[in-house]
Amino acid sequence: MTHRVTFMPHNREINVEDGASLIRAAMDAGVHINASCGGEGVCGKCRVIIESGEIGGGISEHLSSADREKGYRLACKATVHSDLVVRVPVESAIDASVLKSTYVPRRTARIHERNLDDLKEAGLFLPPVEKRYLELAQPDVQDHLPDVTRLVSHLKLHHNESRLTVNLPVIRKLPDVMRQNNFNVTVTLARPVMESGKTEIINVQAGDTTACNYAIAMDIGTTTIYGQLIDLATGAVLAESGEFNAQISYGEDVITRIMYAEKPGGLERLQEVVVGTMNTIIGKIIRRAKIDPENIAAITLAGNTTMTQLLLKVEPRYIRRSPYVPASSLYPPIRAVDIGLEFCDHVTALVYPAISSYVGGDIVAGVMGSGLYMESPLTLFMDIGTNAEIVIGNKDWMACAACSAGPAFEGGGIKFGMRAAKGAIEDFSLDPVTWEPMLMTIGNVRPKGICGSGLIIMTAIMFELGLINNLGKFNRDLDTRRIREDDGVWEYVLAWADETQIDRDIVLTEIDIENLIRAKGAIYSGCMTLLTEVGMTMQDIDRIILAGGFGSYVDLEKAITIGLLPEIDPERVIFIGNSSLMGAKMSSLTNRIRRDVVEVTRSITNFELSETASYMDNYIAALFLPHTDLNLFPKVGARLAARKKG
């Protein structure tokens, strides 16, 4: 059930679910209500008058009984239970002028997932491992073919299979398994990458187990590892789970991990540790889905180049040394037990190939899993994190690059930066007259810090409203005690100490903004440089694919306002979530990807930005909000001009 909430005097309406938070409804409607405590009800600022309709809660010691009788409530404590008319008190005529400002609703990227039905229709639902049920003739005195020969001949004769190989573990199982159920068996066939290759019989089971055939897809992230259990008969995800990569204890990022791996025994240790995390996830999803692990046939793995090499115990030291050479692009199929994964002997691990030291299998998985590599629209694929990877191209050609954005998007290098966790300021509004903020935190608790998406939103809003200029410097002339200088650094107070969880003023400093600008500048200039190298401009881009956790939270308009993303119709931006996991999953559903990825990996052009002359110029030009060249951001430019005029 939804209710309509009308905010006055803005006369702005929004539909929300029954039980929704009133303050979040205001934020979503673009209605500013002063609020510093993230929605915990501590600051008492978010006073509104309920003119009609039913709310739950909203009462607080911050409201006198007189206030309450007048209909005042705290928006952060109120939940919506009917259509409402809510009046936001306006202190002055000047304040009221804000009402005229146009509101751009917050807009995250459209979620896009490749459709399994499309795959099936296109005849591409071809898992790399298949099962076949066989009723074999029983041997007798006239027919004493060896067991393997009996099996292979039957597959050739009755299933049109050819070029079959059988591995030793299957040969070991075969004699007993064949005789367990009157020579009725189910074989698991692992398909070759190329059609000219050989199909390997990797498992044999007594009776008919064709209904139970599973694969696991896994994303080996530097921070987090995710796994999915996939039903190869239907394509459905039966269970999924994520865990922090236990390697974190040995270093937060890939560089510190590589340094640890260079110590004696370090590589072995990191390998054990990541496999430990993977085994935890595998155990969980197997238990959740309540399947027999014997019916798992394959695991597909995607990770960045360093994660891949650490997992496979391949010396990563040359990744971090010029000229930044990875050990390999392609990896052969590996017996999962050989790298310590707790599976049955027959499980094959398929590893996504890397392109370069800093464009790894996770990105390739995104390119393959999103379908980018086989579609026509010219696409800008971005996986934004500490290291941002960019791919530009379509089915005809692709180019890629990686740039080091620094940790700003994950809260690193930001005075009160934090990961997107409970207490992180993730949404923000600013009163353009009083410069009072409206803060929303994850979990609606008193703020602890600022997460990456919050940082982008507040920077964009401050810039649009003129609280900071295009260099990210605060307007020192404004009449608000929230802008102040502390130890030579200018800052804006988001929340006062008594409104926070940390008993300190939470501020946004000019250094924080500078770090954000460097980060977005690195990424934007990376895109620009890549485009220039292939003789194109941002205008040529048909769509943007955002990947990675960051992409699901970022407000597209705000990201454009600060110049992180190029100016593009938000409809053309799609979000594919964990592209690495998705790519791993798609590989489990269609062997076509394994065939195509060899060619994609070979043909994609990798640019080392540090060795591309124009990169530094592009970077310098991008160290402005949104950019030195406002022609690249005409709509942002128009809004800025309108504001100045108004």
Add this chain to the structure above:
Amino acid sequence: MTHRVTFMPHNREINVEDGASLIRAAMDAGVHINASCGGEGVCGKCRVIIESGEIGGGISEHLSSADREKGYRLACKATVHSDLVVRVPVESAIDASVLKSTYVPRRTARIHERNLDDLKEAGLFLPPVEKRYLELAQPDVQDHLPDVTRLVSHLKLHHNESRLTVNLPVIRKLPDVMRQNNFNVTVTLARPVMESGKTEIINVQAGDTTACNYAIAMDIGTTTIYGQLIDLATGAVLAESGEFNAQISYGEDVITRIMYAEKPGGLERLQEVVVGTMNTIIGKIIRRAKIDPENIAAITLAGNTTMTQLLLKVEPRYIRRSPYVPASSLYPPIRAVDIGLEFCDHVTALVYPAISSYVGGDIVAGVMGSGLYMESPLTLFMDIGTNAEIVIGNKDWMACAACSAGPAFEGGGIKFGMRAAKGAIEDFSLDPVTWEPMLMTIGNVRPKGICGSGLIIMTAIMFELGLINNLGKFNRDLDTRRIREDDGVWEYVLAWADETQIDRDIVLTEIDIENLIRAKGAIYSGCMTLLTEVGMTMQDIDRIILAGGFGSYVDLEKAITIGLLPEIDPERVIFIGNSSLMGAKMSSLTNRIRRDVVEVTRSITNFELSETASYMDNYIAALFLPHTDLNLFPKVGARLAARKKG
């Protein structure tokens, strides 16, 4: 230096090496001298008179000083040091009649080995593993190809290689190895079986190690395991060694081994034990040849079906149960370390395929290694042992069968039977008048028993001279105390207790002879049945190839006399020694065999004799000396007729 020895009154001459034993010279010349102690000088019977020339030794307490003055010496204690005239005392005119008998010199099969030069000339010296030395371009800021890509591209560009795969252990080694010697490396390439297959890079080493490339060939016998270290650059055998298969403690033959393997943990135990023996041999030959084990690239293994399955830890229970089904014919290449062999990670184990439960990889190795499968002469290939395997055919077709000969040829089921070891009677002569024997033992020591080749010789001689009839029964009418009945069984005393090492009379019983006849009958009738099945007769056979240790000792004429071998010109019998080891070695020298063996294994027709109707008839007919149908042995028949007449 050789000397001529002339035996009188036979007037028979023989050339022997300086220092040779005089009694062995007599035996080799076909001159009978009574002797029961195997040449140790105990019986004192082998008295001869040295008429001219110089001997060493020959003095004994068995000779009185008068005898010595007359020139009497003991032949077994005398060595030849100059040309000699030696008179063998003849006690009577009847005895002298023996001198007229024609002498057929002992004749073992001609040793045959396939010539490496022929292989080279035919362009077939193509080891399955090759080394290539590569001087790779070094990476720089303009060229940061992944290490594996750099390697593979170089091989494609400069060595015309294609369809390459690289395994994980090589990827792990590559980054450091490349940088140890300025990107100069040696790769080891494992060739595919089929030309359409992929070449695998299995090892990489710093610098140029192309001169050092080795393989091991190994025969996994039920009793003994032999290994050879082969230099793949030259084809030479650098070292070899043999050890008893330590599985012997768990059963003497394949059936008892299979029974042990069926106990809990039995298969695992037998696998460990055989690998232990193999590792001992591998360690020895590596130490003897003083090579770096890192340069060993492959091991080729051949063994019978049971030995192969035990080694690979593949359930053998169905081998000994009707309808006698082996697990597999072909086995894939296996990582040697995976089965417990103490090699570097990269070593591949190639296993000879089996044809059936009782015609195994050792026989296939013989067929491939001897060249039989690619040559025109119609060949009867026989590997004679407890289980005898027979192959008939040539390059156009082949048929095979196995028959259980029983252990007679290895001394089993023979009252005083023993393996061919020190003290075994291995040569025999019989005085046709006095029926006194002349015994030679291995090591010229007092006899302990009778080995297989000795058994054949004595049976053949006794039969030709009429001591036994064509049913193997002793002539009860002869005037010799050596033929006697003991506990209802007739026997011939070869050596009296005081002439032996065992203080018992060593005898040959009618039961022993019966067992030998059964054994030779099984083999001969196996050949007959196989020939009949393919519509041929013994006359069609162009040559016989004898394999196995037995083949090197057996006196061909004697084997024909008892009807073990068909009557054939001994020139047409060749002996190839340990055919299993030879086949394993040949596979290390030419990959052609690995390609061809797939087709050979598929096309060879296996007959189960127990299910072939004519086998029992043929067997019954063969339970005579030499055979019921003397037309099959015309020369033997003629000699018998001549003897009876004379």
